[in-house]
Amino acid sequence: MLTETLKELCALPGVSSCEDAVRDYIRAITAPYADRSYTDTLGNLIIEKKGVSPGTKKVMLAAHMDEVGLMVHTITEDGYLKFRPVGGIDRRVLLGKPVLVGKQKLPGVIGLKAYHLTSGEEARSIPKLTEFYIDIGADSREEALRHVSPGDIVCFDTDILEFGHGFLKAKAIDDRIGCTVMVELLKEPLPMDCTFVFTVQEEVGTRGAFGAAFSVTPDIALILEGTTAADLPEMESHQKVCLPGKGPVVPYMDGGTVYDRELFELLRTLAERGHIPWQTKEFLSGGTDASAIQRTKEGVRVAAISAAVRYLHTPSSVASLEDCQNILILARRFLQAVATME
Secondary structure (H helix, E strand, C coil), X not given: CHHHHHHHHHHCCCECCCCHHHHHHHHHHHXXXXXXXXXXXXXXXXXXXXXCECCCCCEEEEEECCECEEEEEEECCCCCEEEEEECCCCHHHCCCCEEEECCCCXXXXXXXXXXXXXXXXXXXXXXXXXXXXXXXXXXXXXXXXXXXXXXXXXXXXXXXXXXXXXXXXXXXHHHHHHHHHHHHHXXXXXXXXXXXXXXXXXXXXXXXXXXXXXXXXXXXXXXEEEEECCCCCXXXXXXXXXXXXXXXXXXXXXXXCXXXXXXXXXXXXXXXXXXXXXXXXXXXXXXXXXXXXXXXXXXXXXXXXXXXXXXXXXXXXXXXXXXXXXXXXXXXHHHHHHHCCC
């Protein structure tokens, strides 16, 4: 069930600021299990569910709904679309990628000057973002404007594929895996009252998480995420960050947060006692919604569990389905442990 939910969530468009389809899907499938569900001003979906006991701590779980993508800013006289990235995207992955443009999901493809027309120097360099364009098959600006407007969001269009030894290839695994784990937890009886926050605009500066944490005001927050794997052959071992298939990633620190030491130790102990394979980051990079949540009001104790994801922020990210299942198990045991905290 977790795999099917993850596939369905990854298939939905949800570029930062346009998370509507993801939010609507999650709201619909969690409705039978929620005690209260609402959307705040920024668009975060906040779901409250009562547990066996209220618990002594107010606990919030967070995962972001948004994904990286593009935004149209200019339409040329020839009918091509110029764009800017929404979130951190490596422009090396853009050429030739199919995309869907705007609310109509207009198909297009990302283009660039043909290789046989490039100079030797151009062939050896990474093209500038301004050199790319989206081809929607229009033959003029006027025709393109009938379907597209500046400000339209562009989402990658990619197939979802299970392959190899239990791996999944899809767009938006970061962070539909976190959303999937929270959906599965919502279906279960909980040991204590919990608030689940499906956040918006994480990829453009953890904007949704700050507002949500300010209103929820948790004592403890568990962030469920996808994180860079970088386990490629040419990388030195200390640069590989983490490895898909080697278990959930439990970070003690990243580019935006130093995680609560006691909660980090709790997650590590739960994993080891439960014979759940786990790892931490060998190279500190990236950041999560924890950076915004931790600094809210008087401060919040934060912990995180992540999936190691290859080719993060590309149309074809790769993660281990076994890791995803183990994240769910570890998150479940974390809630059981927190429920007994004094």
